[in-house]
Amino acid sequence: MDPREFDVIILGGGIVGAGTLRDCAMRGLRALLIERADIATGASGRNHGLLHSGARYAVNDPESAAECIRENRILRQIASHCIDQTDGLFISLPEDDMAYQRTFVDACLKAGIGAEIIDPALARQLEPSVNPELIGAVRVPDASVDPFRLCASNMVDAKLHGAQVRLRTEVTGFIREGDTIRGVHTRSAQTGRTADYYAPVVVNACGVWGQQVAEMAGVTVGMFPSKGALLIFAHRINNTVINRCRKPSNADILVPGDTVCIIGTTSTRIPLENCHRVSVTPDEVTLLVTEGAKLTPSLSETRILRAFAGVRPLVSDDSDPSGRNISRGIVCLDHESRDGLKGLVTITGGKLTTYRLMAEMATDVVCRKLGIEKACETATTPLPGSQGRSYEEVAREIWEAPSTAQKAAAARLGDVVTRMPNPSRQDEALVCECEEVSAWEVNNAFERMGVSTLTDLRRRTRVGMGTCQGELCACRAAGLLAKAQDCAERERADLLKFMGERWKGSYPIGWGDTLREAEYTQWVYKHVLGL
Numbered sequence: 163m164d165p166r167e168f169d170v171i172i173l174g175g176g177i178v179g180a181g182t183l184r185d186c187a188m189r190g191l192r193a194l195l196i197e198r199a200d201i202a203t204g205a206s207g208r209n210h211g212l213l214h215s216g217a218r219y220a221v222n223d224p225e226s227a228a229e230c231i232r233e234n235r236i237l238r239q240i241a242s243h244c245i246d247q248t249d250g251l252f253i254s255l256p257e258d259d260m261a262y263q264r265t266f267v268d269a270c271l272k273a274g275i276g277a278e279i280i281d282p283a284l285a286r287q288l289e290p291s292v293n294p295e296l297i298g299a300v301r302v303p304d305a306s307v308d309p310f311r312l313c314a315s316n317m318v319d320a321k322l323h324g325a326q327v328r329l330r331t332e333v334t335g336f337i338r339e340g341d342t343i344r345g346v347h348t349r350s351a352q353t354g355r356t357a358d359y360y361a362p363v364v365v366n367a368c369g370v371w372g373q374q375v376a377e378m379a380g381v382t383v384g385m386f387p388s389k390g391a392l393l394i395f396a397h398r399i400n401n402t403v404i405n406r407c408r409k410p411s412n413a414d415i416l417v418p419g420d421t422v423c424i425i426g427t428t429s430t431r432i433p434l435e436n437c438h439r440v441s442v443t444p445d446e447v448t449l450l451v452t453e454g455a456k457l458t459p460s461l462s463e464t465r466i467l468r469a470f471a472g473v474r475p476l477v478s479d480d481s482d483p484s485g486r487n488i489s490r491g492i493v494c495l496d497h498e499s500r501d502g503l504k505g506l507v508t509i510t511g512g513k514l515t516t517y518r519l520m521a522e523m524a525t526d527v528v529c530r531k532l533g534i535e536k537a538c539e540t541a542t543t544p545l546p547g548s549q550g551r552s553y554e555e556v557a558r559e560i561w562e563a564p565s566t567a568q569k570a571a572a573a574r575l576g577d578v579v580t581r582m583p584n585p586s587r588q589d590e591a592l593v594c595e596c597e598e599v600s601a602w603e604v605n606n607a608f609e610r611m612g613v614s615t616l617t618d619l620r621r622r623t624r625v626g627m628g629t630c631q632g633e634l635c636a637c638r639a640a641g642l643l644a645k646a647q648d649c650a651e652r653e654r655a656d657l658l659k660f661m662g663e664r665w666k667g668s669y670p671i672g673w674g675d676t677l678r679e680a681e682y683t684q685w686v687y688k689h690v691l692g693l
């Protein structure tokens with residue numbers, strides 16, 4: 163068998179590509195995923211981390227709402243180690259129209275979402291940080307999800323089922339014979355080397371870049387790139403997702419996630435060619451802080467950790483200039499029936515919350531084309547790490563009295579940790595205090611999770627995502643990576659790039675404590691370490 167031949171090639175290592183790879187591999191296909199950067203570098207690593215109950219879409223987009231609640235229930239079962247079962251509140255403030263609350267609840271119930279009107283006093287008891295001036299509250303089954311962990315788990319499981327992954331490999335064109343796609347041309351971002359891969363079906367899961375990828379194959383997929391800006395706060399102020407009960411608007415969702423909370427978002431159409439370098443403007447920061455403080459007033463006194471933005475892969479609708487009302491529904495295109503081009507499928511639109519269903523739809527089309535009749539099992543098969551035990555139980559299986567870092571590793575990796583060799587005392591030294599990441603977890607990510615840079619490491623372990631934003635941990639982690647790769651010079655350049663990336667997120671919110679900390683970081687890295 164030619165090692166460059168597969169049954170299916172999936173383009174894009176976001177959550178949709180990762181989910182499709184897992185589904186294809188579980189149905190017995192020889193599957194290859196090609197990603198030009200690292201996992202979750204597109205929208206999948208630049209979002210709010212809300213596991214939608216669907217309530218937000220119930221009034222305007224009932225089909226997406228129903229998809230969200232179905233998938234929300236499934237993911238709580240199969241991806242429990244990636245999900246924080248927080249619940250959600252939709253609050254009404256004195257300036258809001260209370261008539262909307264009734265419309266909202268009716269629409270939720272119609273879509274199958276358990277929405278319950280509760281007394282504002284009970285809402286304050288459930289979520290003490292909520293604005294005490296609220297006049298109405300509805301409880302819904304929202305939750306928070308770690309998109310990096312979800313993406314990595316799908317990749318890990320796909321590989322356990324025999325799939326292959328090529329990271330840092332860009333698809334530069336298609337191998338086309340007449341009206342049939344036979345494979346893809348690629349170029350390595352690391353070495354510049356080119357290679358061709360062949361398969362009877364190729365799946366375009368390149369998110370907002372799916373338009374350009376489709377163009378390479380000679381077909382049209384009209385995307386509507388919608389930029390959303392978000393702010394991360396240095397503390398987890400709320401334990402329940404807080405939404406505003408009104409027509410979806412700017413800065414009306416506050417999501418708790420791990421040790422932080424995230425306010426967002428905005429929605430602005432941007433040119434497709436700018437999608438890979440979006441930044442947050444001062445006006446967006448002002449808007450997010452002002453509107454966010456209406457959900458929970460303590461937000462205005464909490465340190466902002468960083469600002470970031472992502473681009474939603476919405477499918478084009480020229481009647482809505484902001485993109486706010488474009489359907490979040492799933493778009494699965496079989497280019498054979500649509501454009502007469504055999505061997506190409508595009509899967510796009512949707513949400514992080516509905517990625518599994520998107521993957522199932524794309525894999526169904528692939529199987530139909532290949533004449534394979536195996537049913538999808540991803541709705542009932544837990545991801546590695548979500549096999550029904552709590553992270554404390556998992557940690558106790560290997561360590562009699564687990565430390566906080568060991569428990570944190572078990573929470574991040576789930577029961578995958580039980581398959582790891584026993585760490586030594588030296589391995590257990592902490593690299594990142596903010597997120598409790600040990601040397602052992604860093605080495606594990608390097609050896610088993612496709613990590614080659616500090617940014618890859620951050621996506622898999624949260625090193626550098628905490629309060630110090632890499633100030634204390636990045637140089638230690640760089641030391642470990644340099645040792646593992648036996649290349650100090652390369653790691654020095656990697657460290658510089660990593661700190662530059664951290665600064666990009668601090669720059670738009672550079673005042674007060676954040677600016678003080680950034681100044682201190684500069685002292686450490688420039689004046690002590692000579693970077």
Ligand SMILES: Cc1cc2nc3c(=O)[nH]c(=O)nc-3n(C[C@H](O)[C@H](O)[C@H](O)COP(=O)(O)OP(=O)(O)OC[C@H]3O[C@@H](n4cnc5c(N)ncnc54)[C@H](O)[C@@H]3O)c2cc1C
Nearest residue numbers: 174176178198204205206209210212333369390472514515
């Ligand atoms: C601001 C914002 C907030 C959001 N909040 C939420 C939320 O709270 N809950 C929710 O459910 N959803 C949310 N979403 C939506 C969700 O993030 C996306 O729908 C989802 O992540 C899309 O995943 P994807 O895999 O389709 O695309 P992406 O994650 O963008 O992946 C596409 C991948 O393709 C790769 N690629 C592109 N071109 C090539 C090429 N030529 N060769 C190889 N690889 C290539 C890219 O590098 C990228 O990694 C949000 C989105 C944004 C932007």
